[in-house]
Amino acid sequence: MSKGWSIYVILIVAANILGAAWLLWWTSRPPKDGKHTETTGHVWDGDIREYNKPLPRWWINLFYITIVFAIGYLIWFPGLGGFAGTAGWTSAGEHDRAKSEADARLAEAFSRFDGMGIDEIARDEQAVGFGARIFANTCAQCHGADGRGARGFPNLTDADWQWGGSPEQILTTVLHGRQAAMPALGAAMGGEVGISEVAAYVQSLSGLRADPALAGAGRARFAGVCAACHGADGRGNEALGAPNLTDGVWLYGGDFETIREGVIAGRNGMMPAHLPILGETRSRLVAAYVWSISDAARREAGGSAAAGGESVR
Known part of the structure; x- marks a missing residue:
């Protein structure tokens, strides 16, 4: 907190405390003629009157005690702008102590x-x-x-x-x-046709329904590019984190468009x-x-x- 903001906060706090003390004193002082007005003069429904009676002295004194307590609290704990308080307490320190315990x-x-x-x-x-x-x-x-x-x-x-x-x-x-480190392979597959062919072949590896002509053409593309990680049989390689493509488990989905998306853009999930x-x-x-x-x-x-x-x- 800057010095200017700190002074501003201190003045606001001081004004509130002094204002509360003054209001308490002003409303509890005796009238100049020594007589209290019995009512405020407000009347409702013809016979309901608002009385003007002073607060009990014990209540007023208790209020003064709370004001003194507030001043002591603000000296002991931080609350006056940038003033840290004489106790040296901070919420961060309290958190660190609780966390340590x-x-x-x-x-x-x-x-x-x-x-x-x-x-x-x-x-x-x-x-x-x-x-x-x-x-x-x-x-x-x-x-x-x-x-x-x-x-x-x-x-x-x-x-x-x-x-x-x-x-x-x-x-x-x-x-x-x-x-994960599945690279984008769209260019390596030779464009849209090659991407569709290898996607269809990957579908066929796991027993999904795929276009036989596309899958047949994609076999050679898979062997030339994808087999380096996924293996010639498509069963993957745990050492590389290359998934098994022959079972029915798909992290992103096994539909044709999702597989194409993976070939084109790659996959880079991170744990x-x-x-x-x-x-x-x-x-x-x-x-x-x-x-x-x-x-x-x-x-x-x-x-x-x-x-x-x-x-x-």
């Missing part, structure tokens, strides 16, 4: 999970509960309260994983984030790193929760409890 309590509650394996944490009911609450506060904004995701945000409750679904792979994702946000142990807890909600689907799909499933798109 809360962090200490959380650290004590979470300390027994330090360095513990994700699958081991997932067997602890209390730990999974901790992870669920952290997920709700931090991850649900993108992945949904139930973890089922949305367009552009992966479903975390199935057995399909773009970067791998093992406990350590999930932990790595939570700690360090993921950055932010949560180590700076949550720290190591809380990241482990939320990773264990995520692994736990997808474990049933993983086992149902035939994968082992420690191995990742297929890829998410």
Whole structure:
């Protein structure tokens, strides 16, 4: 706050305090002739009169005490413009102290999970509960309260994983984030016809209905450009984060126009790193929760409890 604004605020506060004190004194002083008028002279409905009686002395004195208290409060705490107050209190300092105390309590509650394996944490009911609450506060904004995701945000409750679904792979994702890198390939496909051909071929890989002539022509284009990341069979590459194109899971949608859009403009979804946000142990807890909600689907799909499933798109 500038010096000018500080002086302005101080003058406003002082005027309010002095005005309240003066108004209290002026309205409670005795009349000059020593006699109080019985009524104000206001009459309603013929016989309802407004009386003019002085306030009790105890009430007036209590009001004066509140004015003195207000002055003392403004000296002790900040409230007069840029004056910091003699106590040195600030809202930021209060927040930092409260946060420090809360962090200490959380650290004590979470300390027994330090360095513990994700699958081991997932067997602890209390730990999974901790992870669920952290997920709700931090991850649900993108992945949904139930973890089922949305367009552009992966479903975390199935057995399909773009970067791998093992406990350590999930932990790595939570700690360090993921950055998708599907480049724009419209020019590499030779224009509109080539884009349509490869889009139709990608549809055919997952069993979707596609134009057979376009799909047949797109096979060679896919092998020459897309197979470098997605593999010759289109099953993807977890090390690169290249999705499996042969299953029925689509992150952005599997219709013809959406696939064309991905080929033309690329995809650059980002999962932010949560180590700076949550720290190591809380990241482990939320990773264990995520692994736990997808474990049933993983086992149902035939994968082992420690191995990742297929890829998410």
